[in-house]
Amino acid sequence: MDTDRIGGTAKETVGKAEAGIGDALGDRSTQASGYARQAAGAAQDVYGQAKDQFGDQLSDATDSAQRALNSLEAEVKARPLIALLIAALIGYVLAQLTTR
Numbered sequence: 272m273d274t275d276r277i278g279g280t281a282k283e284t285v286g287k288a289e290a291g292i293g294d295a296l297g298d299r300s301t302q303a304s305g306y307a308r309q310a311a312g313a314a315q316d317v318y319g320q321a322k323d324q325f326g327d328q329l330s331d332a333t334d335s336a337q338r339a340l341n342s343l344e345a346e347v348k349a350r351p352l353i354a355l356l357i358a359a360l361i362g363y364v365l366a367q368l369t370t371r
Contacts, residue, residue, distance in 0.1 A: 273322060274319075275315050275318050275322060276315075276316050277319075278312075278315055279313065279315030279319055280316055282308055282312025283308075283309050283312030283313050284312070285312070286307070286308030286309025286312055287309055288305070289301060289302075289304060289305030290306050290309060291305070292305070
């Protein structure tokens with residue numbers, strides 16, 4: 272849980288209390304301010320949740336890319352001649368594509 276989720280929940284709670292006080296006193300300004308703070312807190316909490324979710328997905332993608340890189344490195348070390356031939360072929364194809 273990050274600071275956006277904690278701060279958002281706190282703002283939402285304070286907003287609910289403020290809106291309740293405004294409602295109890297019949298003060299529409301305080302009530303509206305409470306609802307606005309409550310909505311801002313809810314939005315901040317949702318932002319924090321999305322940030323957490325994206326961070327988890329980014330971490331998973333980074334781990335997958337690292338595993339693929341490690342696998343590729345192992346293959347190149349195991350078969351350097353084939354890796355060199357593949358790299359030369361890719362270079363040749365790119366040269367042919369860019370000279371047209």
